[in-house]
Amino acid sequence: MKPLDTVCALPVPRRTLVTGATGFVGSAVARCLLANGFNLRLLHRKDALLDNLEGIDAERITGDLCDARSLRIAMAGCDALFHVAADYRLWARQPRALYRTNVKGSAALLRAAAGAGVGRVVYTSSVAVLHAGMDGSVADEQTPVTLGEMVGHYKRSKYLAEQAVHAVAAELGMQVVTVNPSTPIGPRDIKPTPTGKIIVDAAKGLIPVYVDTGLNVVHVDDVAEGHLQAFWHGTPGRRYVLGGENMPFVKILRLVAQRIGRRVPKIRLPHAAVWPIALIAEGWARLRRSDQEPLATLDGVRMSMKRMYFSSARAREELGYRPRPATQAIDDALDWFAKNGYLDSAS
Helix, strand or coil: CCCCCCCCCCCCCCCEEEECCCCHHHHHHHHHHHHCCCCEEEEECCCCCCHHHCCCCCEEEECCCCCHHHHHHHHCCCCEEEECCCCCCCCCCCCHHHHHHHHHHHHHHHHHHHHCCCCEEEEECCHHHCCCECCCCCECCCCCCCHHHCCHHHHHHHHHHHHHHHHHHHHHCCEEEEEEECEEECCCCCCCCHHHHHHHHHHCCCCCEECCCEEEEEEHHHHHHHHHHHHHHCCCCCEEEECCEEEEHHHHHHHHHHHHCCCCCCEECCHHHHHHHHHHHHHHHHHCCCCCCCCCCHHHHHHHCCECCECCHHHHHHHCCCCCCHHHHHHHHHHHHHHCCCCCCCC
């Protein structure tokens, strides 16, 4: 990650806490901050997989968003916060955990930050909390949306979390800038994320059919740089979409197939045809009391009926945000997945 060529009147913080640095986006944010002279403290759970922290020269501290005492300890001595951590699951057998982490945990972290005298916060929300239309219309930070439009517990929890963060910031007079990443793709997606799994499965030929939907694809390193730009240039109380390119789902599959040398899926399934598959898969997961996300979910079908198309015009104009082409994000993701053995069964 190269340092950004930016000019800012704000001084580099003495110590910055980053949450979620063991994750896909969080590790990219941590690397970007480190390359730009930030002294980092990384908060992670005791049982977290630490592979994504390799090569990041930073203090590490264990804690949990659901443990207020650990948050106060983590924030002590910090004067800036990048809150990237979230429970990112599109399906959960016990969804209360998403609200506990994403909503209550975020509010508790901001209160701990205020108690430590933190001057500036960048909060990572998501485009999941924004309006998504069925007609392919492009939304932005100001497009009207309600809680009732949120499909699934993850989206609802992030919507309520953003509201909770803004409420705490207003109550305590904190400078909080919110960023809303779209669909990050790129290297170090170790889990992988739901989108990364699509790239892996497509590369392995496991997606022979598709549904008519669309995503906004962005390189994870551009999202990371957008976080830093939001810290330097963002207006407290405002949100900024950190997106890239609006792409039909079939185009994403086509780009992956062409890069790997596979046949492009040509069968488009109507959403109604996927509904019974999701119903059976989800029911079987509940019967088995499994926490693993089913092959298809009812919320996933509902989400696919909308096109997640967004504009990053505000971030471009106010932050200097300049994402690279989405094809590079897909190429970099495939290169990393191949190098790290995720595509070994692909032929």
